Amino acid sequence: MSLVEDLLAGDKRAAAKLISLIEDGDEEATEVIRAIYKETGKAQTVAVSGPPGSGKSTLIHRLAQAFRRRGKTVGIIAVDPTSPLTGGALLGDRVRMGDLTADEGVFIRSMGTRGRLGGVSAATSDAINVLDAFGSDVIFVETAGVGQTDVEVAALTHTMVVLLMPGAGDDVQAFKAGIFEVADLFVVNKADRGGAEAVAADLEVMVGMGEETGWVPPVLLASGLRDDGIAEVADQVEAHFAHLAESGGLEAKRRTRVEREILGALAESIQARGLALRSGTAFSDWVDRVLQKDASPREAAQGLLETLGPEG
Amino acid sequence: MSLVEDLLAGDKRAAAKLISLIEDGDEEATEVIRAIYKETGKAQTVAVSGPPGSGKSTLIHRLAQAFRRRGKTVGIIAVDPTSPLTGGALLGDRVRMGDLTADEGVFIRSMGTRGRLGGVSAATSDAINVLDAFGSDVIFVETAGVGQTDVEVAALTHTMVVLLMPGAGDDVQAFKAGIFEVADLFVVNKADRGGAEAVAADLEVMVGMGEETGWVPPVLLASGLRDDGIAEVADQVEAHFAHLAESGGLEAKRRTRVEREILGALAESIQARGLALRSGTAFSDWVDRVLQKDASPREAAQGLLETLGPEG
Numbered sequence: 001m002s003l004v005e006d007l008l009a010g011d012k013r014a015a016a017k018l019i020s021l022i023e024d025g026d027e028e029a030t031e032v033i034r035a036i037y038k039e040t041g042k043a044q045t046v047a048v049s050g051p052p053g054s055g056k057s058t059l060i061h062r063l064a065q066a067f068r069r070r071g072k073t074v075g076i077i078a079v080d081p082t083s084p085l086t087g088g089a090l091l092g093d094r095v096r097m098g099d100l101t102a103d104e105g106v107f108i109r110s111m112g113t114r115g116r117l118g119g120v121s122a123a124t125s126d127a128i129n130v131l132d133a134f135g136s137d138v139i140f141v142e143t144a145g146v147g148q149t150d151v152e153v154a155a156l157t158h159t160m161v162v163l164l165m166p167g168a169g170d171d172v173q174a175f176k177a178g179i180f181e182v183a184d185l186f187v188v189n190k191a192d193r194g195g196a197e198a199v200a201a202d203l204e205v206m207v208g209m210g211e212e213t214g215w216v217p218p219v220l221l222a223s224g225l226r227d228d229g230i231a232e233v234a235d236q237v238e239a240h241f242a243h244l245a246e247s248g249g250l251e252a253k254r255r256t257r258v259e260r261e262i263l264g265a266l267a268e269s270i271q272a273r274g275l276a277l278r279s280g281t282a283f284s285d286w287v288d289r290v291l292q293k294d295a296s297p298r299e300a301a302q303g304l305l306e307t308l309g310p311e312g
Numbered sequence: 313m314s315l316v317e318d319l320l321a322g323d324k325r326a327a328a329k330l331i332s333l334i335e336d337g338d339e340e341a342t343e344v345i346r347a348i349y350k351e352t353g354k355a356q357t358v359a360v361s362g363p364p365g366s367g368k369s370t371l372i373h374r375l376a377q378a379f380r381r382r383g384k385t386v387g388i389i390a391v392d393p394t395s396p397l398t399g400g401a402l403l404g405d406r407v408r409m410g411d412l413t414a415d416e417g418v419f420i421r422s423m424g425t426r427g428r429l430g431g432v433s434a435a436t437s438d439a440i441n442v443l444d445a446f447g448s449d450v451i452f453v454e455t456a457g458v459g460q461t462d463v464e465v466a467a468l469t470h471t472m473v474v475l476l477m478p479g480a481g482d483d484v485q486a487f488k489a490g491i492f493e494v495a496d497l498f499v500v501n502k503a504d505r506g507g508a509e510a511v512a513a514d515l516e517v518m519v520g521m522g523e524e525t526g527w528v529p530p531v532l533l534a535s536g537l538r539d540d541g542i543a544e545v546a547d548q549v550e551a552h553f554a555h556l557a558e559s560g561g562l563e564a565k566r567r568t569r570v571e572r573e574i575l576g577a578l579a580e581s582i583q584a585r586g587l588a589l590r591s592g593t594a595f596s597d598w599v600d601r602v603l604q605k606d607a608s609p610r611e612a613a614q615g616l617l618e619t620l621g622p623e624g
Contacts, residue, residue, distance in 0.1 A: 030610060037608035125609075258602045261609030262616070263590065269613055270582050278575065290570045296349035297437075297573030298342060301581055304574070 003028070004035045007134050012107055015134045019077075019109050022126045025268075033126055036133040041254070043075070043132040044241050045139045049150040049179060050163025055189045058224035059163060059233075060140045061100060066234040067138045068105055075136030076100075077127050078110035079120055079143050079153060107136060121152040122264040125257070128156060138237075154182035156257055158250070159240045161185045161233070164203070166195030180206065183217050184240050187233055191221035215243050282307050315340070316347045319446050324419055327446045331389075331421050334438045337580075345438055348445040353566070355387070355444040356553050357451045361462040361491055362475025367501045370536035371475060371545075372452045373412060378546040379450050380417055387448030388412075389439050390422035391432055391455050391465060419448060433464040434576040437569070440468060450549075466494035468569055470562070471552045473497045473545070476515070478507030492518065495529050496552050499545055503533035527555050589616050 006014035021029035046063075050056050057078070064074040100106045111127055124141060131139050141157055143150045154160040162183040186203050188196045203219045218236050222229035244250040277283055286300035295303070318326035333341035358375075362368050369390070376386040412418045423439055436453060443451050453469055455462045466472040474495040498515050500508045515531045530548050534541035556562040589595055598612035607615070 034608045034610055038605045041605075254603060255599060258599050258609060259595075262595070262598060262602065262612045263586075265610040265613035266586060266589065266616060269610075269617055270586065274575075274578060274582060277578065283571075283574070286574060287567060287570050290574065291567060293350045293353075296346045297570060298346055298577040298581075300574045301577035304578060305581055 003032055007032070007036060007130065008039060010135050015107055015130055016109060018130045019111055019127050022123050022130070023112055029126065033129055037129065039133040040129045041132065043128075043136055043139045044237075045128055045132075045141065045157040045159070046237055047141045047143060047150070047153045047157040047160045048163065049143045049153070049160065050165075050189070052144070054163040054165045055224045056142050056163055059187065059189055059222065059230075060142055062224050062227055062230040063234055063237070064100055064106055064138075064140065066230050068103065070234070072137040073105040073135060074107070075131035075134065075139040076106070076108045077124065077131065077139065077141050078108075079124050079141055079149065107131060107134065120149050121156065121260065122268060124153055125156050125261050125264065150179050151182055152260075154179075155260055158244060158253055159184045159237055161187060161237065163187050163189045164199055165190040166193045166199050183207075184215065185217055185233070185236050186219045188219065188221050189224055191229065192223045192226055196221050213249065214247055215240065215249075277304050277307070280307075315344055319344070319348060319442065320351060322447050327419055327442055328421060330442045331423055331439050334435050334442070335424055341438065345441055349441065351445040352441045353444065355440075355448055355451045356549075357440055357444075357453065357469040357471070358549055359453045359455060359462070359465045359469040359472045360475065361455045361465070361472065362477075362501070364456070366475040366477045367536045368454050368475055371499065371501055371534065371542075372454055374536050374539055374542040375452065375546055375549070376412055376418055376450075378542050380415065382546070384449040385417040385447060386419070387443035387446070387451040388418070388420045389436065389443065389451065389453050390420075391436050391453055391461065419443060419446065432461050433468065433572065434580060436465055437468050437573050437576065462491050463494055464572075466491075467572055470556055470565055471496045471549055473499060473549065475499050475501045476511055477502040478505045478511050495519075496527065497529055497545070497548050498531045500531065500533050501536055503541065504535045504538055508533050525561065526559055527552065527561075589619070592619075594619050 003014055003018065007018060018029055018032055021032075048056050048060050048063075060076055064076060067074050101108055109127075111123060128139055128141065139157075141153055143153045160179075160182050162179055162185070164186065166188065186200075186207065188200045188203070190196070200219050200221055207217045207219065220229060220232055220236060222233055224230070241250075244253065282304060286295065286303055289295045290297055290300050315326055315330065319330060330341055330344055333344075360368050360372055360375075372388055376388060379386050413420055421439075423435065440451055440453065451469075453465055455465045472494050474491055474497070476498065478500065498512075498519065500512045500515070502508070512531045512533055519529045519531060532541060532544055532548060534545055536542070553562075556565065594616060598607065598615055601607045602609055602612050
């Protein structure tokens with residue numbers, strides 16, 4: 001399987017092709033991920049979330065440059081749950097990141113989930129595994145900052161960086177639900193604008209309340225645009241990973257991620273079988289039996305489930 | 313199984329208890345519905361949908377009285393996808409329907425779906441079967457008029473009555489998507505208010521466009537409050553049922569409903585098994601194997617699926 005060999009040899013085109021196959025829910029991607037799975041688990045994974053306009057792409061760009069200067073290779077996945085709609089904007093971001101794409105040590109890719117039964121979470125998890133096996137030392141996952149997806153991605157990554165910006169005070173409250181609980185690091189971006197300190201002060205009060213993991217999320221000021229405060233963010237990303245390694249959090253995170261991956265694969269298999277069942281002749285046979293009152297709908301469902309072989 | 317005997321003997325308490333069991337997703341309800349399934353398929357089923365405030369409960373009340381005068385027994389199910397929130401209002405509606413509850417030939421019940429994996433559609437289908445076996449000649453299902461639920465309930469019933477009211481012009485457009493396509497009969501309720509004729513005229517234009525089933529949905533004016541125009545609505549409900557019987561639509565509707573019931577039961581069984589799998593020791597064993605890189609998450613999912621017996 002040359003796609004596997006190419007990927008493990010660090011071929012960017014192989015990585016790009018695999019992510020396309022993942023988006024499409026292609027069976028070949030499944031086979032490749034099965035083959036490369038042993039080579040995963042080496043990368044540090046960092047989710048970056050924040051409301052629209054908070055400057056996620058630019059900050060990731062700067063962080064990628066910082067980690068490159070520290071001798072790390074970098075992978076970037078921009079997860080976009082509504083790919084057909086905002087694909088253009090994301091492409092624009094990619095274009096602005098031009099100088100990174102020329103760097104052999106950086107792989108950048110935006111990703112939709114058009115063909116995937118398992119949705120964003122399953123596709124993102126697969127893509128992280130691909131970049132991990134490909135050889136990226138640090139993998140950034142940019143999410144749209146709109147809720148459930150972010151929380152799911154946080155569960156797949158080591159470190160969750162949450163971006164906020166000044167002048168969006170009401171957003172802080174709206175954004176708070178769900179994502180705050182999974183944040184490991186806050187960055188008030190666009191700190192060149194007025195009001196950044198006030199947002200940071202509000203955040204400091206919030207994060208001070210109850211943390212049981214021994215890690216109080218730091219609140220940092222930065223400006224992606226002016227390349228200001230980026231080294232400090234990179235330092236804290238590294239510090240959080242070190243904290244996880246020392247506290248046993250790394251093991252716990254790995255177990256959580258594996259549980260989610262298995263449940264995701266389980267849900268996808270079951271859904272695929274359900275779709276297959278529906279289009280089979282056994283289904284219409286059972287419909288006929290129920291119409292003749294030979295069976296109840298539930299008995300038909302039981303009968304159909306019995307036809308499910310383990311290799312469905 | 314005395315609950316089955318009591319229900320088939322027309323015991324209202326048995327019907328009420330069964331619907332409670334259906335709401336809870338209780339296994340006993342499943343067994344009873346299996347046992348009574350042969351006794352279903354006799355009732356005429358009528359969904360009544362419309363935006364909040366369009367007077368659904370009152371109109372159903374009047375229609376029930378009209379069908380009682382025509383010698384039919386009546387069952388009424390108010391489906392409420394957010395039961396804990398609006399339960400009070402529904403109870404209020406029930407109280408206003410006081411004189412109906414005293415009638416032995418009428419069974420009224422509002423229903424939530426608290427414990428059901430299959431959601432509103434599965435619970436409603438079961439409840440219709442219960443009232444059908446119980447002996448209701450005409451079964452009304454009142455839905456909240458908020459979208460997907462209404463379309464699902466339309467697929468479970470013979471006739472879909474859609475209510476509108478004057479003075480809600482913008483709502484007509486908003487309401488249009490989805491529900492208009494499945495309407496068999498429009499009622500402009502609260503026709504004692506001004507503007508009803510204009511709403512009816514708008515509707516006439518819409519329904520005139522493309523109908524391939526040989527049934528053009530009539531548009532009627534009525535006032536539930538003043539008990540005005542109700543006999544005409546009841547006439548058209550009966551006319552639609554007669555049309556279905558003559559055109560072969562009754563058979564097609566029955567097949568569609570059975571297909572949905574089987575798929576619903578299938579989805580519920582599969583979900584229940586997934587939940588059971590997750591809490592079993594096999595799951596944590598597979599997590600350990602994946603953590604040790606003995607298997608990929610997808611191989612773990614396949615392994616878990618193989619442990620699924622047909623009797624779930």
